[in-house]
Amino acid sequence: MSSNLQFENTDTVLIEDRVFTPPKDVVGHANIMDYMKSKGFTDYAQFHQWSLEHRNEFWDDMAKELHWFEPWQSTFQWTDKPFFQWFVGGKFNIVYNCLDRYVDTSTWTKVAYYWEADDGSTRTITYKDLYVMTNRIAKTLQNVGVKKGDRVGIYMGLIPELVAAVLAVARLGAVHCVVFGGFAANALRDRMNDAQAKVMITADGGIRGGKTIELKKIVDEAVAEVPTMQQVIVVKRVGNEVPMQRRRDVYLHDLLATIPENTVVPCEPMESEDMLYILYTSGSTGKPKGVVHVQGGYGVGVYATTKFVFDVKPNDVYWCTADIGWVTGHSYTIYGPLMNAATSVLFEGAPTHPGPDRLWAIIEKYKVTILYTAPTLIRNLMRFGEQWPAKHDISSLRLLGTVGEPINPEAWMWYRKYIGANRLPIVDTWWQTETGMMMISPTVILPLKPGSATWPLPTIEADVVDRNGVSVGSDKGGFLIVRHPWPAQMRTIYGDPARYQTYWETIPDVYFAGDAATKDQHGYFRVQGRVDDVIKVSGHRLGSMEIESSLVSHEKVAEAAAIGKPDQIKGERVKVFVILKDGVAPSDELAHELKQHVRTVVGAIATPDELEFVPTLPKTRSGKIMRRVMRARELGEPIGDISTMEA
Numbered sequence: 001m002s003s004n005l006q007f008e009n010t011d012t013v014l015i016e017d018r019v020f021t022p023p024k025d026v027v028g029h030a031n032i033m034d035y036m037k038s039k040g041f042t043d044y045a046q047f048h049q050w051s052l053e054h055r056n057e058f059w060d061d062m063a064k065e066l067h068w069f070e071p072w073q074s075t076f077q078w079t080d081k082p083f084f085q086w087f088v089g090g091k092f093n094i095v096y097n098c099l100d101r102y103v104d105t106s107t108w109t110k111v112a113y114y115w116e117a118d119d120g121s122t123r124t125i126t127y128k129d130l131y132v133m134t135n136r137i138a139k140t141l142q143n144v145g146v147k148k149g150d151r152v153g154i155y156m157g158l159i160p161e162l163v164a165a166v167l168a169v170a171r172l173g174a175v176h177c178v179v180f181g182g183f184a185a186n187a188l189r190d191r192m193n194d195a196q197a198k199v200m201i202t203a204d205g206g207i208r209g210g211k212t213i214e215l216k217k218i219v220d221e222a223v224a225e226v227p228t229m230q231q232v233i234v235v236k237r238v239g240n241e242v243p244m245q246r247r248r249d250v251y252l253h254d255l256l257a258t259i260p261e262n263t264v265v266p267c268e269p270m271e272s273e274d275m276l277y278i279l280y281t282s283g284s285t286g287k288p289k290g291v292v293h294v295q296g297g298y299g300v301g302v303y304a305t306t307k308f309v310f311d312v313k314p315n316d317v318y319w320c321t322a323d324i325g326w327v328t329g330h331s332y333t334i335y336g337p338l339m340n341a342a343t344s345v346l347f348e349g350a351p352t353h354p355g356p357d358r359l360w361a362i363i364e365k366y367k368v369t370i371l372y373t374a375p376t377l378i379r380n381l382m383r384f385g386e387q388w389p390a391k392h393d394i395s396s397l398r399l400l401g402t403v404g405e406p407i408n409p410e411a412w413m414w415y416r417k418y419i420g421a422n423r424l425p426i427v428d429t430w431w432q433t434e435t436g437m438m439m440i441s442p443t444v445i446l447p448l449k450p451g452s453a454t455w456p457l458p459t460i461e462a463d464v465v466d467r468n469g470v471s472v473g474s475d476k477g478g479f480l481i482v483r484h485p486w487p488a489q490m491r492t493i494y495g496d497p498a499r500y501q502t503y504w505e506t507i508p509d510v511y512f513a514g515d516a517a518t519k520d521q522h523g524y525f526r527v528q529g530r531v532d533d534v535i536k537v538s539g540h541r542l543g544s545m546e547i548e549s550s551l552v553s554h555e556k557v558a559e560a561a562a563i564g565k566p567d568q569i570k571g572e573r574v575k576v577f578v579i580l581k582d583g584v585a586p587s588d589e590l591a592h593e594l595k596q597h598v599r600t601v602v603g604a605i606a607t608p609d610e611l612e613f614v615p616t617l618p619k620t621r622s623g624k625i626m627r628r629v630m631r632a633r634e635l636g637e638p639i640g641d642i643s644t645m646e647a
Contacts, residue, residue: 032308032443032458035061044445044455045523051458052484058459059487062304063087063296066097066339069269072296078485082504083497085273086297086487093267094276094299095171098338099131100267107341114317114366115160118207118349125160127341130167133160137168138265140255144231146199148173148268151278153197153229155179155188156215157206158348161235161252162324163334165201166277170295173268175275177290180325181206181213182621185221187288191280192226194290194495199231201252205238209350216242272296278494279327281433290494291327291433299335301437301488305457306336309427309441310370310399317396319345319363320372320403325621327433328403331488332372351377356384357391364392371419372401372427376623378411383558383581386418394419399444401427405624406527408549409450416450428453430527432513434503436488440525451549452524460486464519469507477543480517480527481510516543533627535564535572542574542606544627550601551576554594556584561617562608563631575610577617577630586613618645 041047051058056075063072072090102108113125125133146152152169154176156162162178169176177195179188192200200223206213216234220243223229232249234242244251270276276295280288306312318337322328337344345366351359359381363371381388400420407415407428416426429441430453439460440453448454456462461483464472472478489511493499506512516528528543535542544562551560559579564572578594580586591611599607618626632639 031311033445035308036445044443048455048458052461055459055484059086059300059304063090063300066092066300066303067101068092069096072272076485081509082501083491084485084489086485087272087300090272090296091269092272092296092299093171093173093270094295094335094339095134095167096267097299097303098167098335099127099134102127102341103131110341111343112338113160113163113344113346115346116348116362116365117159118210118353123160130160130164130338132261133164134167134171135263135265136256136259136261137161137164137252138171139259139263140233140252141168141172141174141199142265143255144199144233144250146172146174148270149275150174150199151177151195151197153177153179153188153192153195153200154202155181155183155200155219156203156235157181157208157213157237158323158346159203159235159237160346161203161237163346166324166330166334170276171265171267173270173274176277178277178279178325178330180323180621181215182325183218185218188218188222189225191288191290192222192229194280194288195278196228197226198228199233200229201233201235203235203237204242205240207238207348209353212238212240214242220245270295273491275491277330279330279433281327289496289499291490292492292494293330293436293488294491297487297489298436299339301486302331302336303339305438305441305488306332306340306342308443308457309429309438310372310401311444312337312340312342312370314341316342316369316398317345317366318342318370318372319347319366319368321347321351321359321374321377322372322403323621327436328372331437332403352380352384355388356381357388360389360392360394363394363397367396368394369396370399370401371397372403374404374623375402375407375411376404376619376625378402378407378415379552379559382411382414386414389418395421397424399427400424401429403429403431406430406453406529406545407451408545408552410549410553412450430515430525434490435486435513436490437486439482439486440527449524449526452520452526454524456525459484462525463510464517464525465507465510467507469510474521475518477516477518477528479507479531480513480515480525481507482513483510485511530627533563535562535574537564537567537570537572537574537605542602546602547574547576547598547606547608550598550606551578551594553601554597556581556590557594558582559617561625561627561630563627563634565610565631565634567609573609574606575612575634576608577612577614579614579617620645 036047069091072087074088078084108128112127112130115123154165202219203215206215235252273294276293278290320332427442429438431438440456442454446454464478516531518526529545533544547562548560551557558581562576567573595608618629
């Protein structure tokens with residue numbers, strides 16, 4: 001990717017008669033721009049090419065901004081492909097860089113989190129408060145026998161104790177295994193057994209959308225079949241009576257009663273390649289995969305990408321809406337913001353409870369400046385109409401972001417117009433649980449294109465290739481790959497290294513992301529979705545995302561999903577499932593109209609053969625449409641692993 005990124009006006013890109021000019025007075029100088037200038041660059045394409053040729057220098061520079069107990073001896077080693085190491089020989093603890101280095105600095109009294117409960121009650125947690133809470137929980141874990149390398153399960157709602165529990169585990173050098181608080185007992189059991197977890201931290205219950213979730217009951221059912229589980233620590237969140245098994249179960253507040261507030265548990269100096277956490281993500285079949293991330297490389301990668309993509313400033317109030325049970329919550333709700341001394345919002349409840357404007361009300365209340373959320377949520381809020389954000393003063397916002405799946409241009413335009421006042425940049429980020437950090441993303445110095453994640457971040461050597469690993473060229477669909485490891489990349493699949501190797505063997509000697517994409521003449525990437533979500537009609541590859549985007553651009557459509565079904569003549573035929581906006585009635589006439597709309601927007605080859613109106617779509621709990629489940633149901637095939645599916 002050595003060609004320069006040049007436009008007649010570098011502040012503006014013209015796309016389909018839409019001009020977007022990054023407002024210099026809104027964001028100001030980004031940290032990435034400062035770094036580029038320090039290396040003698042003002043053009044991003046030239047800088048990116050330099051970063052590919054000097055990736056060790058780049059990551060050395062990033063790592064030097066963090067605290068190390070001992071310096072690394074080698075920046076990168078890749079002698080046993082596909083396994084690799086970063087910052088070899090260095091001693092590091094990510095929690096020291098989140099908390100301890102701020103002791104007796106101006107950050108010490110700064111707000112780390114504004115927490116808002118489902119019912120609107122609040123808590124303000126400073127960096128000092130979080131440090132105290134983390135150390136006291138770490139001491140309780142020590143007292144129940146948790147040591148370096150032990151696996152600790154965490155299963156609770158989005159409350160401050162969840163953040164402190166994660167940090168406490170990592171502080172000790174133990175390995176946290178956070179499971180989203182909406183998973184069922186079987187899914188929790190399987191994850192804890194795979195990790196061989198020793199301790200579980202949970203709560204008596206959780207609250208979301210006005211409903212109480214019986215977390216402890218689910219834990220009891222799960223850990224009854226986890227033979228390695230020795231202790232269950234329970235946070236009193238709801239205050240309801242829950243069964244407490246003698247000797248195994250104990251309330252956190254009882255453990256904390258004997259631990260002074262000035263207790264300090266020193267951070268365990270960890271080898272850079274020591275495990276930090278295991279996070280389970282589902283595959284299309286079989287058991288969930290335990291993705292392993294490590295202390296040093298993950299910490300450096302998440303720190304740098306938070307700084308460069310969000311341009312975090314001292315007075316920012318940042319809100320990543322992701323639950324901590326997902327990788328986005330790990331990387332960009334906890335570790336990235338804390339390592340950048342940011343103030344964040346932590347919200348327990350549902351974004352549409354008690355009304356469709358809850359999200360906008362929170363932004364107004366805390367004067368949020370950076371919003372990082374999912375396209376699914378944006379499309380959901382679009383259904384209620386722009387009158388809801390208009391009820392609130394959201395003018396504090398200066399930067400918008402999306403994560404989790406490609407954002408269709410129609411949602412991008414709505415987000416920019418009604419939330420970004422037609423002037424705010426949108427960082428449409430592409431990355432995965434396996435990558436640990438953002439990989440392709442706009443920064444505040446790049447012109448924007450609706451629905452495009454723009455360029456890879458520094459040192460990320462991404463490309464679009466065919467099945468043999470050969471670049472396909474501009475505007476041609478292919479497989480998204482990365483040619484060289486990066487620090488925050490997963491190191492293995494826990495207990496299953498052979499499964500990890502498939503990421504590097506599907507297309508030989510490159511990391512295969514499992515996504516389809518295109519790259520245009522300016523080097524801008526447009527991710528189309530999972531490869532198994534690409535439909536091949538009469539030899540033409542059609543991204544399900546492209547078909548869905550065309551449907552959602554219709555004024556009567558709220559959401560859509562497209563799948564391919566076997567066809568003896570065309571190979572596959574297209575079937576779409578459509579959710580209509582409130583108040584719109586389904587009809588044969590409307591179905592015909594929508595099919596013609598796809599034909600007009602995408603082309604005749606994409607015209608749906610079948611269209612079905614549905615009230616809901618199967619989704620993961622993080623909001624991604626599970627097209628493989630829809631396809632399996634449609635074809636009467638085994639559905640496979642659905643442990644991540646929303647109930």
